[in-house]
Amino acid sequence: MPKxxxxxxxxxxxxxxxxxxxxxxxxxxEFRHIEPDNRPDWFLAMSPHKKVPVLRIxxxxxxxxxxxINEYLDETIAPRLHPDDPVQRAVNRAWTxxxxxxxxxxxxxxxxxxxxxxxKAAAKIPIAFERIDGALERQGAGPLFNGTKYSxxxxxxxxxxxxxxxxxxxxxxxxxGKYPRLKAWADTLMKRPSTHSxxxxxxxxxxxxxxxxxxxxxxxxxxxxxIAAE
Ligand SMILES: N[C@@H](CCC(=O)N[C@@H](CS)C(=O)NCC(=O)O)C(=O)O
Numbered sequence: 001m002p003k004x005x006x007x008x009x010x011x012x013x014x015x016x017x018x019x020x021x022x023x024x025x026x027x028x029x030e031f032r033h034i035e036p037d038n039r040p041d042w043f044l045a046m047s048p049h050k051k052v053p054v055l056r057i058x059x060x061x062x063x064x065x066x067x068x069i070n071e072y073l074d075e076t077i078a079p080r081l082h083p084d085d086p087v088q089r090a091v092n093r094a095w096t097x098x099x100x101x102x103x104x105x106x107x108x109x110x111x112x113x114x115x116x117x118x119x120k121a122a123a124k125i126p127i128a129f130e131r132i133d134g135a136l137e138r139q140g141a142g143p144l145f146n147g148t149k150y151s152x153x154x155x156x157x158x159x160x161x162x163x164x165x166x167x168x169x170x171x172x173x174x175x176x177g178k179y180p181r182l183k184a185w186a187d188t189l190m191k192r193p194s195t196h197s198x199x200x201x202x203x204x205x206x207x208x209x210x211x212x213x214x215x216x217x218x219x220x221x222x223x224x225x226x227i228a229a230e
Contacts, residue, residue, distance in 0.1 A: 001027060002057050003030075004028070004029035004056070005029065005032060005055070006056075007047070007053060007055075008053060009034065009052050010197075010206060011206050011210055013160055013162075014052070015053040015066070017099075017156050018070055018073070020155040020158060021074065023193070025078070046062035047062070047064055049064065051064065053069060055069045055072075081149075082151065082152060083149075088146065091139075095156075096152055101128065102128045102132060105124040106124075106129075107163050109218060110211055110214070113217060114217050122173065125164075125173065126178075133181055136181045136182060142184060142185060143185065158189040158190075158192070158195045161186040161189060162190060162195065166207050166208070166211075171221040205226050209222075212225060
């Protein structure tokens with residue numbers, strides 16, 4: 001197996017998306033965390049948009065963009081996570097294409113400057129939840145997006161569903177409960193070991209510290225970064 005280096009910011013959901021796939025594949029990799037405010041020259045040289053994740057392969061090739069990285073990993077390391085059926089594969093790709101919109105809809109509140117902007121951002125959540133919930137209904141019985149077989153769709157949504165739960169614990173949003181199918185999917189993904197790059201409470205505390213530091217409207221509700229998942 002090639003030598004993989006995954007370059008990361010510790011709390012980046014897009015990195016997490018690729019780390020999940022490496023873990024689901026059982027592929028060993030070096031996980032190297034750099035600081036967003038101090039990106040080293042070796043990293044800048046290999047990342048065209050100066051963003052993480054970057055997947056460095058055998059010290060010679062650098063891939064960027066989490067979706068492209070995951071498609072590459074899926075093409076080159078067994079087991080295949082994309083469905084064998086071309087129609088289902090297209091459906092899966094259509095829903096991984098929706099992830100940036102889903103991410104923006106579900107985590108936009110964390111970046112709102114005042115209460116009105118927060119409420120406006122929160123109003124986008126039901127739209128995103130309804131869309132993915134409809135997809136889950138069409139896909140079938142669960143517990144994963146394609147049933148019992150893990151997919152790139154599962155890997156892509158898990159980091160953002162996790163952040164919804166984090167935000168809900170900072171200031172209750174209470175929306176996911178209205179979508180039992182989506183909630184069951186999210187709970188399944190949260191329980192899956194591959195979702196987690198760090199011990200869960202430690203990771204949630206890191207996330208809360210970031211939210212507090214960002215000094216947005218929601219930051220005032222982070223009483224204590226250490227208050228984490230039950
Ligand atoms: N579309 C990219 C998004 C990656 C991304 O936004 N990464 C953030 C960290 S979570 C980043 O590196 N931001 C630094 C910057 O924008 O300069 C992907 O899927 O890989």
